[in-house]
Amino acid sequence: MNYLIPYGKHNINQKDIDAVVETLKSDFLTQGPQVEKFEKAFAKYVEADYAIAVSNGTSALHLCSLALGTNKHSRVITSPITFVASANCIEYCGGKIEFCDIDPETLCLDINKVKNKLENAPKGTYKGIIPVNFAGFPIDMEAYRKLADKHGLWLLEDSCHAPGGFFYDSSMKKQSCGNGKFADTAIFSFHPVKHIAAGEGGMITTNREDLYYKIKLLRTHGISKSTNLSNESPPGWYYEMQELGYNHRISDISCALGNSQLKRAKEGLKKRKAIAKKYLKDLSGLPLKIPSANFSEGHAFHLFVILTEKRDKLYSYLRECNIQTQIHYIPVYKHPYYKSKYGSQHFKVTEEYYSKCLSLPIYPTMTKDEYLFVVEKITNFF
Numbered sequence: 435m436n437y438l439i440p441y442g443k444h445n446i447n448q449k450d451i452d453a454v455v456e457t458l459k460s461d462f463l464t465q466g467p468q469v470e471k472f473e474k475a476f477a478k479y480v481e482a483d484y485a486i487a488v489s490n491g492t493s494a495l496h497l498c499s500l501a502l503g504t505n506k507h508s509r510v511i512t513s514p515i516t517f518v519a520s521a522n523c524i525e526y527c528g529g530k531i532e533f534c535d536i537d538p539e540t541l542c543l544d545i546n547k548v549k550n551k552l553e554n555a556p557k558g559t560y561k562g563i564i565p566v567n568f569a570g571f572p573i574d575m576e577a578y579r580k581l582a583d584k585h586g587l588w589l590l591e592d593s594c595h596a597p598g599g600f601f602y603d604s605s606m607k608k609q610s611c612g613n614g615k616f617a618d619t620a621i622f623s624f625h626p627v628k629h630i631a632a633g634e635g636g637m638i639t640t641n642r643e644d645l646y647y648k649i650k651l652l653r654t655h656g657i658s659k660s661t662n663l664s665n666e667s668p669p670g671w672y673y674e675m676q677e678l679g680y681n682h683r684i685s686d687i688s689c690a691l692g693n694s695q696l697k698r699a700k701e702g703l704k705k706r707k708a709i710a711k712k713y714l715k716d717l718s719g720l721p722l723k724i725p726s727a728n729f730s731e732g733h734a735f736h737l738f739v740i741l742t743e744k745r746d747k748l749y750s751y752l753r754e755c756n757i758q759t760q761i762h763y764i765p766v767y768k769h770p771y772y773k774s775k776y777g778s779q780h781f782k783v784t785e786e787y788y789s790k791c792l793s794l795p796i797y798p799t800m801t802k803d804e805y806l807f808v809v810e811k812i813t814n815f816f
């Protein structure tokens with residue numbers, strides 16, 4: 435190939451461009467009709483009761499952490515194999531983030547290890563869990579709900595990798611990732627490498643009305659404009675800041691793109707699944723490991739991760755062939771900020787995973803030639 439094949443890529447078409455241009459020509463650049471339209475359509479897509487659009491996935495995590503009551507007394511558990519934002523949100527609120535090892539097959543938090551951690555700590559030590567649907571694997575949130583209820587914890591599902599993903603609950607009912615049925619809140623990102631691009635953007639979903647109103651308030655400085663607030667006359671201008679909030683709003687321009695992209699989300703997901711299915715078949719005879727997560731029916735395949743002891747050599751070889759793979763992720767506890775704050779940490783499965791993982795190219799516009807080229811080069815390497 436005479437160009438670089440990336441590991442992930444956004445997919446912008448003329449309809450997306452037209453939608454953005456139309457909004458640019460409209461009366462609203464921010465907080466106009468596109469925001470609410472995006473919220474309603476996204477809530478429907480993931481089958482949640484409420485959705486709140488925000489400036490990015492990180493601000494979504496921040497607002498959820500605040501709304502769930504995180505403060506300097508809060509200790510919260512998450513996976514070390516995630517983007518730093520899943521942990522940073524607790525740090526923003528002055529809380530303490532703690533990591534737990536991952537499951538070698540799902541590559542997500544190992545629920546049994548979380549259970550042990552909770553059972554071996556005095557009652558009330560932890561306030562919440564942030565399970566991450568890593569790579570698009572749909573975590574069994576029903577199991578997490580049971581665990582959380584037993585210990586009086588909240589659940590914040592980081593579903594940035596899994597819009598459209600699903601699992602079957604104990605009564606074999608399909609449950610969409612981030613549908614708010616089990617988690618208190620869930621969050622998504624519309625960064626361009628994700629399923630739906632909005633430039634920058636994020637979404638919070640929940641089925642809890644109290645959290646919906648609280649998060650909406652925090653999204654705009656804690657300011658309420660409700661007409662019931664005052665008898666000031668004439669009506670319409672009055673607003674008041676009820677608590678310390680933020681400007682974590684998203685623009686109408688971004689939501690115009692998000693709305694247009696959302697219309698093709700199912701199609702994009704289908705293409706990701708088709709590519710994953712081909713990888714599963716074409717790589718099966720090679721001396722590399724495919725985690726069983728990749729065989730899950732409800733996987734949303736933001737990433738397609740393989741494991742090999744020759745990871746560094748394979749990465750460099752593919753890079754020489756103009757194929758960009760990526761390592762997801764550096765365990766969060768290894769970053770200098772976390773190391774200096776919490777000291778050196780070591781989680782066996784996480785460390786082993788980190789030494790072997792490689793994310794292969796997967797994106798809806800990946801051509802047959804690009805796909806065949808990637809598989810041919812991986813096969814040649816082994």
Ligand SMILES: Cc1ncc(COP(=O)(O)O)c(C=O)c1O
Pocket residue numbers: 490491492493516517519520566592594595622623624625635636
């Ligand atoms: C798992 C996970 N959580 C949170 C985020 C943060 O999203 P954003 O980049 O939109 O702030 C990302 C994005 O990279 C992510 O992959």
